[in-house]
Amino acid sequence: MNDLDMDFLVGADDDPSRRPRRTGRGRRRRRRRNRGGFLAPMLAVIILVGGLGAGGYYGYLWVRDAMTVEDYKGPGSGEVVVEIKEGESASQIAQTLREKDVVKSSEAFTDAITDAGKSSSLQPGEYRMRRRMAAAEAVKLLDPTKRLHERVIIKEGLRLTAALEELAKQTGKPLKEFQQAAKNVKALDLPSYAKGKPEGYVFPATYEITPKMTASDILTAMVDRFKETAEKENLVREAKALGYTPHQIVTIASIVQAEAGNLDDMAKMSRVIYNRLHSNPPMNLGMDSTVMYGLGKYGIEASHADLESTSLYNTYKRLGLPPGPISNPGDDAIQAALNPAKGDWKFFVTVDPKRRITKFADNEADFFKLKAEYERNKAGG
Incomplete structure (x- = not known):
């Protein structure tokens, strides 16, 4: 054993300057490992790009189409009435439109109404739509000003019989329907002090009537309006x-x-x-x-x-x-x-x-x- 060997065995760790040095081969081996870790993902990209040059391009198109939201084109055709209910979200409305075949997909509608900035402006009511519409066109028809309704005006001082005749005249519903509804006092939910008679409690005002409302619905709304007034006036x-x-x-x-x-x-x-x-x-x-x-x-x-x-x-x-x-x-x-x-x-x-x-x-x-x-x-x- 020569002196160099003895130095290595005795006190080598105590003198940093005399510790054995790593060989160049070890350094090169470590650098190759690092380079291999970086080149792996790069190689995958190169292979992908190379693949696109052949049949892989069609795979790219498939992925792109799969990520594209399905949507109809144009203003649509035909007619369908859609009801937005109180408290419904844009996604719930989108589902209803999809079920009625107004839009091709729920995603198309939610994207369109988000892009239009109208998600918070949707209001309950009934709307006349068309089938197979572009989602952007459907958003336009859900403007609150386009809700289906007719304005009914019942003036103060009418007797019940006259009020029912006026309701029939203005709504086009049969007078018999209003007369029968007026007799069903339980459904009208009259105040307890009304003694079971609607005379005096069908409040005169201007009402917005939707096509879906029945004669009973209309009279009930008028009684509800009376109760609101009674509460306001204590x-x-x-x-x-x-x-x-x-x-x-x-x-x-x-x-x-x-x-x-x-x-x-x-x-x-x-x-x-x-x-x-x-x-x-x-x-x-x-x-x-x-x-x-x-x-x-x-x-x-x-x-x-x-x-x-x-x-x-x-x-x-x-x-x-x-x-x-x-x-x-x-x-x-x-x-x-x-x-x-x-x-x-x-x-x-x-x-x-x-x-x-x-x-x-x-x-x-x-x-x-x-x-x-x-x-x-x-x-x-």
């Missing part, structure tokens, strides 16, 4: 504060609605009714409108024969309020019934019906003067 609480039931307040509102010539008269008419109800000695309400309702007639002036009616609605012969509403009052009449004007009036006369001029009096002598004025105006044409 009808139950305010009626109790006045010493009346909600049903009596609606009855008063219906009389005010039937008798009032204009909005400004309502609160005064409401006061006349309360003053008569609270009169001492007792005083009949004496409203021609209630008499005419009981007889199934229209008009603001009852004849002498009408006043002899035995109807429960003849407030000339019976004290207190009639059994129920005589019309369907609007919000203004309900507010007037809950907030009567201050005053001692016990009489009113519509002295000029054509111009809807009503005057009030707090004593009988002045009342007769107002009646004479009415007669003169009527005689003068």
